[in-house]
Amino acid sequence: MxxxxxxxxxxxxxxxxxxxxxxxxxxxxxxxxxxxxxxxxxxxxxxxxxxxxxxxxxxxxxxxxxxxxxxxxxxxxxxxxxxxxxxxxxxxPETAYSMTAGRSGVRWTGPAVCATIARGNLSMMRLLVDFEANLNGRVIKFNGEPNVTLLYDASYFGHAHLVRYLLQQKGNPDTAVKFQDDMTITKTALHIAASLGHEEVVRVLLAAKAQISHALADGGGPPELKDAVDGCHVEVVKLLVQGKADVFGGDVGKRGIDHLFEANNSVLVAAAATGLKQATSSGTSSMLVEDFIHFLSTPDAEEIVNAVFCNCELRYWQGERRLVWRTAYVPHGDMNVAVGPTKEHFERKFQHEMERAASQNTGFAEGYQDGEDEDFLSCLLPHRFEKLVGQSQIPVHIFQCLLPGLHRDPEVLWVIASGINDRIFDQKGARAIIQLAWREAEIWQIIAFALDVIMAVLFALMALQLYDAEWGKIVELRAPCLIIAALIWLRKVSHEVLSCLGHFAHGKLKQHFLSVGFAGDVVRISITAVSLVGLSINWGAFQTQQELQLIFACAGFLRWLRVLNSLKGFESTGKPMLPILQAVPATGPFFFVVFCWFAAFVHLYYSFGLGDFWSGTTILYNLGFLAETSDAMLPAGDNAAQWRLLVDFVIMVMSFSMSIILLNVLIGVLAESYNRGWEHRERLFLLERSRFLVNHFTMSYAWKKCPCQKRRVRGEEDADYVWYAYPRAPSSWGDINSDFDSMDMNVHEKMSELRREVREAMQKLSEKSQAQDPTRIADVERKVDDVRAMLEHLTSTLLQDRRDPFG
Known part of the structure; x- marks a missing residue:
């Protein structure tokens, strides 16, 4: 005192x-x-x-x-x-003051220390504490009844530095007080801060282990989360979800996550996804596949993919030692993937092996050696007991998906393939899902590609038999070509029917019918059918009738385009091809400019009256695009001689503007678009591959609609979880030099420099305030406390990202 x-x-x-x-x-x-x-x-x-x-x-x-x-x-x-x-x-020090507060008009009474709360005056609060002012308990009365704590009041006004100080003074953040606007409602300090969007206060309270309330009985999840969603407080939603708010608890339709989805705010959903990623795996343990799909279909919510994967340790016995798999061969340089049971299965097996090893009557276990577990481990940790020449095992992180069967779920694959958020392909979990799905569908895609090539070759052979005299003599080839082509066509039709049934079962039939891919398939299948039926009935008509020849030509053209499309799903061809195909649509605006420019010259030349429209258009096309000149541009005759000067001027302007300027601009446009596609070739490739996978697993789902197939699929769900082993950052391997080490060093240097600058700014600000007006010290201290809080949050975030770069 x-x-x-x-x-x-x-x-x-x-x-x-x-x-x-x-x-x-x-x-x-x-x-x-x-x-x-x-x-x-x-x-x-x-x-x-x-x-x-x-x-x-x-x-x-x-x-x-x-x-x-x-x-x-x-x-x-x-x-x-x-x-x-x-x-x-x-x-x-306990002298009180009173006023009328709230919509209900309660009589608010509190001691002098309460007057420091509204302005966030920490220095005055400390001065009153020096004179034995009481900070704890329900010091504020409503209508004469003790009700509100100072910590609640500081949270109400959003002063994080006061909240931090009161917590240090043993304030209780979980005390529930009656709300002044409605005395029938009680709120905690965390609840009122979340309702009003005071994110820094929420961060401080959660760091002090403030309890988040249980879900409301009438739905909406925890009241803190419900009010934050209703108030569109993005950062608060993220902090609450990160702080283990029970968003998935309760009945479907009344959960916190349902209230979040009903708000139809993609920013809030993305914030919740980020919070779930930064929380522990227990935060997503009750998530449903439908919830995961809703997150995936939200732009910028790609963090949810990593949120449903948890870091695991696979323990095993070798001799008398208990070991953990921490290294693995990674043959493909990216990751190892496998489908297997949950981590609890391996933990139970480890405990069993430990009991066996402790027994005097049995030998020691030598790791996992039986059946399905061995198949799983041979995929996730290939050659784990071997020493491969020229290769070495590297440290890896092992992750397991908390939701079963994501790589076989057509709805999950459909959302991924929709391209709503292409950044999802940067997530390791998404790449693992696609890689596992491709492992199961690859053989079928190879068969489909081979049949597409055979179909295109058959149409080429039939074209030779139709229009080449030598090949036309080999009549024996006609029937085999038509029969094989018909069988391949029937297989494709059956696949389209299965695809429609699968999309119908998942409520996606309308979207499937409206897709460009479906329209292309229908056109190709229809033209192919007309060609095969017409050739079977009257082979000779395709040699004489122009309409039939056009249909046959289009069928062959589309068959080769189908071959090109099938190649996009394979890594060796898809990644180089897709940037090229991506560059083509980017020329649309350019060709519109060229069309208008070309149409202007065509109109100018045609208006000279030197020939018909089509001849003039052909002449100018050859001049502008092929740089070919012709005497036909100025026909002979007395009338044409007077146009020579103007025609020569049109030739010079058009050849210079189109053949030199615009075509070189086209090269630049294509180069820029190709470079952009090459930078994102991994995303483009995974997007295309996921589209192939959607088609495959949609047909597979329709094929497995019979009861016996259903029972078999359900029986496999226990061993249907996605696992992947991903190499750790080189800087975490040990005392080695790498680019990652220099990045860590830069982080430490930047943090040290930032701390030094903040200290200097604090010192200068304090000296300036003391020199001019001692009463401003309180304001300086408040600002210093806020800066310190921001610095501590920045430091903890950067260090956490450095310690756990894989989320």
């Missing part, structure tokens, strides 16, 4: 005393002095004249009317020197 002894007033002149006494009541004079310029000497003089420092009087500050004491007024006006004087003259 700080004691201040009042000094003598001998230096005060009788004139000063007279002026003070002439004003009437001392308490009223003290009130007017505190509301006015409030010189310490005037306050001191009034106190020496026996003005009561604990008196009560009404006063008005801004729009609010209060009933309080000189101490509460001095605290509200942030007058630390006057506060010290009042304490020196026996002012009581």
């Amino acid at each position: 700080i004691s201040i002894v009042p000094t003598s007033a001998a230096s005060q002149t009788s004139k000063d005393y007279a002026s003070l006494l002439a004003g009437g009541d001392l308490v009223e004079q003290l009130k007017q002095c505190l509301l006015g310029k409030c010189r310490s000497s005037d306050v001191k003089a009034l106190l020496e004249l026996r003005a009561d420092p604990n008196s009560s009087f009404p006063y008005t500050l801004g729009p609010k009317e209060f009933m309080g004491s000189p101490l509460t007024l001095a605290v509200k006006r942030d007058l630390p020197n006057v506060v010290r004087l009042l304490f020196a003259y026996q002012a009581h």
